[in-house]
Amino acid sequence: MTGGRGRNDPSGYLLVAFFTVPFLLFTVAPLLFGVYIAFTEWGIIGAPRWVGLANFREALADPWVANAFRNVVRYALIIVPGVTVLAFLFALYVHQRWPLSTLARTLFFTPNVVSATVIGLVWVWILDTQFGVLNHYLGLLGIPRIPWLTSPDWSLTGVALASIWWDLGLAFVLFLAALQDVPEDLYDAAAIDGASRLRQLWHVTLPQLRPVISMVVTLQLIATMRIFSQVYVMTNGAPVGSSASPVHYIYQVSIVQYRLGYAAAISVLLFLLIVLVTILQRLLLRERVRG
């Protein structure tokens, strides 16, 4: 094992292998295996039975699958714009480096480092219909009590609010880093031209931040399509599936009903949807995602 600088250094394989073996075993193989399982009927006990496209046909006709995919679109319509716009505004604020901006940065990011169980339970308590803090203050504004997590009309919104609070930190940090990279002389030039701060924001900051906006939207969209843990903790999909997401339904089918073949088929559909959305989104914003 002498260190050569030639074209092919075998120690490279050894160094990479420690990562690559678990990567192949626990990421790539399950993915391929999952596609196979989707074409079978397989419970926890017994052998797989090839059923062809039956699982996919069933999934496309299953009203609960349709419901879960409809819900994930609704989640995305609330969470993605909510996170992107708020994170952008918060980052602009912290970027000013006014007094106490470091403290504000900490406050905006901290929810991102806690677990879904924390987010879920704290927000179940905040959104409590009778004694929740939110309804209390809405009541002071004359708004009647909202059954945030117990009514089919509101449960998805309730979970989405908690998700925005949880997810925002990542987008916020990415925006903040990007703002620091905008060349100072662009602002100086705009200021000499007499551009107001709002015009500078529109003509300098936003165009410079286009790639990172695209990246944030893509990352948040993918994260939202995989939404599960906060749904599980806050509503468990209830009432009547009004807040259930695709991953939540996959969980139910696999763990509660033990129908692993069917669960795998729904996973494959979700995967295809995520790939489709990512491609469409990239074509629309036509910016390469970094990383």
Added chain:
Amino acid sequence: MAEGWRALFRRRLPGTNLTIGDVPLWAAGGFVAILWGLPFVWMVSTSLKPAGQVMTRDVEWLPREVIFDNYIKILTQYPIARWAFNSLVVAGVATALCVLFGAMAGYALARLRFRGRDALFALFLASIMIPIEVAVVPLLLAFIKAGLASTYAALILPTIANVFAVYIFRQFFLTFPAELEEAAIIDGAGRIAIFFRIALPLARAPAIAATVIIFTLNWNNFLWPLLITFDESMKTMPVGIAAFAPVVGTHTQLEGFAVAMAAVTLLCIPSVLLFLLLQKHFLRGISSGAIKA
């Protein structure tokens, strides 16, 4: 006169870059930041209240009297110490392996030439787009059939290959000064020895960033531990405490929100503490990694 006003608005407050005209905006943003932190205040405050003072007509932000009964109850009547131990073992071992393997791979991909290197890195990057949920059902089946359900091995193994770790180390080693390696090569040291003796000890910054970020991810991991543990004593802390959710278990109906808030406060402590102590590493790591692991 108008000029005088404008000049006043543009005057900076001493020692800051805040102008007088900006004060309202500064205060409004500060208000939002405080609002953003309030759920944590409410969580801790509720956890310190006696059961009878939790559901009050008016919102009481601070407890009338501070008691620790809820914490004593959660620590003595629930297996929370066991869950915390499980979480520490799982997140600790997984993070250590993940960072070490990530550093090795990152170094090789940045500094060594071998056939298939770039294709391999492209494969790693492409895999970021794959939602783990697609792999979850087959993994579950495989681990159950292998008789590994509810074991540390099952909880740890699927989390040790994290592309984020590779990426962050590769970025670091791409700009690593070659002279440091060349001297050792002349002395006849092998590449693997160079990695362990020279490169790794100098990679403190990416190592800290990767460790705090990946530890937090592992500590908070939810779906996989939920699926693979059927045994109460093998649950991790987030999954065990999730039974306090009214839709999942009956603890909160029985005990009230004060005990539940004590449980989640304990669950917050490691990741929040780690973040507050190593904030700079954490944030720099995330923005330079720029991929959601």
